[in-house]
Amino acid sequence: MPISCVEEKQVLTVRLTGEVDHHAAKGLMAALAEEIDTALPRQLELDMSGVTFMDSSGIAVVLRSWKRMRELGGAMVLRAVPPYAVKVLKAAGVDKLIEIK
Amino acid sequence: MRPTNEVKLTFLSRSANEGFARTAAACFAAQLDPTLDEVNDVKTAVSEAVTNCIVHAYPDKLGTVTMRLRLFEDNTLEILVKDSGVGIPDVEKARKPLFTTGGDERSGMGFTIMESFMDNLKVRSQPGKGTTVIMRRRISRRLGI
Numbered sequence: 001m002p003i004s005c006v007e008e009k010q011v012l013t014v015r016l017t018g019e020v021d022h023h024a025a026k027g028l029m030a031a032l033a034e035e036i037d038t039a040l041p042r043q044l045e046l047d048m049s050g051v052t053f054m055d056s057s058g059i060a061v062v063l064r065s066w067k068r069m070r071e072l073g074g075a076m077v078l079r080a081v082p083p084y085a086v087k088v089l090k091a092a093g094v095d096k097l098i099e100i101k
Numbered sequence: 102m103r104p105t106n107e108v109k110l111t112f113l114s115r116s117a118n119e120g121f122a123r124t125a126a127a128c129f130a131a132q133l134d135p136t137l138d139e140v141n142d143v144k145t146a147v148s149e150a151v152t153n154c155i156v157h158a159y160p161d162k163l164g165t166v167t168m169r170l171r172l173f174e175d176n177t178l179e180i181l182v183k184d185s186g187v188g189i190p191d192v193e194k195a196r197k198p199l200f201t202t203g204g205d206e207r208s209g210m211g212f213t214i215m216e217s218f219m220d221n222l223k224v225r226s227q228p229g230k231g232t233t234v235i236m237r238r239r240i241s242r243r244l245g246i
Contacts, residue, residue, distance in 0.1 A: 022152040023116035026206065053123075053141075055148040059208035084141040091217045092198075092210045 003031050005039075012041035013079075017050030020058035020085075032065050036072070044069050049080035058085065059092045066098055077101050104171035104179070106132065111167045114155045114184070122168055123147040129170045130178050133240040142218040143178065143238060149211040150182035150234045156203055158186025158232060177239045180219075188228035196224065 006013045014035055018024065036044060044065060051058075062078065069076045077099045081089065089095055108129055112118045123144040130143050147168070154166045169181040189195045196216075201209030216222050219236040226232040 019120060021116075021119050021148055022156060023119050029206065053120075053144065053148075055145050055152065056208045056210040056214050057152065059210055060206055063208065064205060084138075084145070087141075087218075088145060088214060091214055092208060 003028065003035070005035050007039050007041065010042035011045060012036065012039045012043070013045040013047055015047040015050060017052075019053040020051055020061060021053065021055050022057040025057040025061050028061050029064050032061070033068060036065065036068050040072060041069075042074050044074060044076045045079050046076070047079045048082065048085055051082055051085055054082075054085040054088050056088065056092065058088060059094055062089070062094060062098065102173055102175075105174055106172040107169065109167065109169045111165050114159045114164045114166050114186075116152075116155055118166070119148055119151050119155065122151045122166075126168070126170055126180060129172075130240065132172060133176055133178060134243055135240045136243070139238070139240055143180070146215045146218045146236055146238075147180060147182070149215050150180070150236070153211055153234070154182065154184040154186065154232070156207065157189075158184035160187065175239065176242055177220075177237055179235065179237050181233065181235045183231065183233045185231040188230055189224070189226040189232055190228050192224050192226050 004015045066076050079101050081100055110125060126147040127140050127144050151166060164184060164186055167183045171179040194200055196212040198213045199209040201207040215236055219238045221237050223235045
């Protein structure tokens with residue numbers, strides 16, 4: 001699961017690509033945690049435009065980053081989320097916790 | 102009601118097979134001419150069921166997972182996912198949203214997703230013997246173009 005990051009004015013944008021399932025989740029969680037703890041951003045933006053599949057493992061990935069950002073006193077938004085991933089996030093009520101742009 | 106078509110696949114409980122299982126289910130379901138949304142729903146539900154086997158049924162070893170796919174005349178797709186793993190002591194509890202024994206690497210939303218993406222879901226489990234999940238989804242009939 002490749003991720004790519006851009007940091008500007010304390011906003012860390014991380015682009016996720018590929019299939020976000022249990023097989024990919026562990027590596028993804030570790031990579032995201034490292035990026036967040038290195039950048040210590042004010043805001044985390046997860047760009048999900050390159051996500052081709054997502055199941056409930058993706059919810060855990062998103063929630064873990066959200067918890068870390070809360071601990072740091074920062075905010076988090078989800079961007080360019082494909083419709084099938086929106087459906088999974090909404091089924092779990094994640095849209096009530098995190099803004100989906 | 103007898104199925105009009107059926108396949109059965111058996112594979113090891115390796116996480117690399119999650120992608121294989123959902124893609125195989127999507128390919129088989131293609132016979133019903135599903136919409137893209139329907140295909141995605143089926144793939145997501147299969148992914149949840151198979152991931153449960155890999156994470157929970159066989160926590161410390163590799164085991165086998167069987168997936169049986171059936172089509173019926175009324176355009177229903179039936180998916181059965183079966184393991185011979187540790188089983189679920191309390192199925193009702195396990196089906197509740199956010200319940201997980203998998204720590205914070207898991208969301209506890211697997212059964213909730215299966216329920217909301219499929220028309221119905223049955224879970225049978227016997228501790229020490231294994232778990233069988235059966236879910237059905239009726240695929241809408243579309244007029245030919």
